[in-house]
Amino acid sequence: MLLGAQFTEYVQKNVSLYHYRNGIPLTTKAAANFMRGELATALRKNPYMVNIVLAGYDKETGPSLYFIDYIATMHKVDKAAFGYGSYFALSMMDRHYHPDMTVDEAIKLADQCIEEIRSRLVVAPQNFIIKIVDQDGAREHSWRRTTKD
Amino acid sequence: MSIFEYNGSALVAMVGKNCFAIASDRRLGVQLQTIATDFQRIFKIHDKLFLGLSGLGSDAQTLHQRLVFRHKLYQLREERDMKPETFASLVSAMLYEKRFGPYFCQPVIAGLGEDDKPFICTMDSIGAKELAKDFVVAGTASESLYGACESMFKPDMVPFIFHSF
Numbered sequence A: 001m002l003l004g005a006q007f008t009e010y011v012q013k014n015v016s017l018y019h020y021r022n023g024i025p026l027t028t029k030a031a032a033n034f035m036r037g038e039l040a041t042a043l044r045k046n047p048y049m050v051n052i053v054l055a056g057y058d059k060e061t062g063p064s065l066y067f068i069d070y071i072a073t074m075h076k077v078d079k080a081a082f083g084y085g086s087y088f089a090l091s092m093m094d095r096h097y098h099p100d101m102t103v104d105e106a107i108k109l110a111d112q113c114i115e116e117i118r119s120r121l122v123v124a125p126q127n128f129i130i131k132i133v134d135q136d137g138a139r140e141h142s143w144r145r146t147t148k149d
Numbered sequence B: 001m002s003i004f005e006y007n008g009s010a011l012v013a014m015v016g017k018n019c020f021a022i023a024s025d026r027r028l029g030v031q032l033q034t035i036a037t038d039f040q041r042i043f044k045i046h047d048k049l050f051l052g053l054s055g056l057g058s059d060a061q062t063l064h065q066r067l068v069f070r071h072k073l074y075q076l077r078e079e080r081d082m083k084p085e086t087f088a089s090l091v092s093a094m095l096y097e098k099r100f101g102p103y104f105c106q107p108v109i110a111g112l113g114e115d116d117k118p119f120i121c122t123m124d125s126i127g128a129k130e131l132a133k134d135f136v137v138a139g140t141a142s143e144s145l146y147g148a149c150e151s152m153f154k155p156d157m158v159p160f161i162f163h164s165f
Helices: A005-022 A028-043 A085-097 A102-122 B057-078 B082-095 B143-150
Strands: A052-056 A062-068 A074-077 A129-132 A137-144 B009-014 B021-023 B027-030 B034-035 B042-046 B049-055 B105-112 B119-121 B128-132 B133-138
Touching: A005 A028, A005 A074, A028 A052, A028 A074, A028 B009, A028 B034, A052 A129, A052 B133, A074 B034, A074 B057, A085 B034, A085 B049, A085 B105, A102 A129, A102 A137, A137 B021, B009 B049, B009 B105, B009 B119, B009 B143, B021 B042, B021 B049, B021 B119, B042 B057, B049 B057, B049 B082, B049 B133, B057 B082, B057 B105, B082 B105, B082 B128, B105 B133
Parallel strands: none
Antiparallel strands: A052 A062, A062 A074, A129 A137, B009 B021, B009 B133, B027 B034, B042 B049, B049 B105, B105 B119, B119 B128
């Protein structure tokens, strides 16, 4: 079985290669379909044990989010979460998410999800990172730390 | 839990008067957790042929992509659309090819054949065709659907404006 790091590096290199060869970047939808195809091909030979939430911004279509699980089920969604924390995060988002939220509202929602995970999940991680993808690209927005290292 | 029940699905197709209907649920689940409520299970192959795929979502997506590819090739070679009966045989053959490592899908095929005569069929995950004159069902809710169809179905029904709830 192959792990997430191997898969993500493989995808990164192939996405760059497409850009070099063709002069234009892959759209988010195309990248998601590429990932799904790779996962599906590997599934019955040597599966990648990786669940993916793919966020991207395209000039023509705006932002999009794709849910891809390790058995290569792909779906375009407005909100997604994986892992044990997903039960809490998805519930929070089902309650508070609405389309066309501002960045500040979204950060507030992310904080509410983190708060739930921190209090309810026995094996909760110590630190969280919030990243944003928009017309200016992908960047780290902020951290939510409980440990200093 | 069975691999066929991993994502959950309900599919039904019925024959009416010079028409057919095909319907599905739109839930995408991972066992008991709901991921989305707008997942597509029914795909148009051409104007008079629709394919519904129940079972594992991943295999449904793979099979759909493969079948669209095969149909496009057929269109290029034959310069016409595939008849539903032919398409059903193609799906059956593709599923049996993977007899000892199958796609975890149960397809429902519905279309208008020669002279616009409605055609429906379903098959199991290894391609055993089941032709029916009235209705076919597939998916995790198949038993409930059988019950609903057996009691509600009557032949030669006509289309009416469907209100979604």
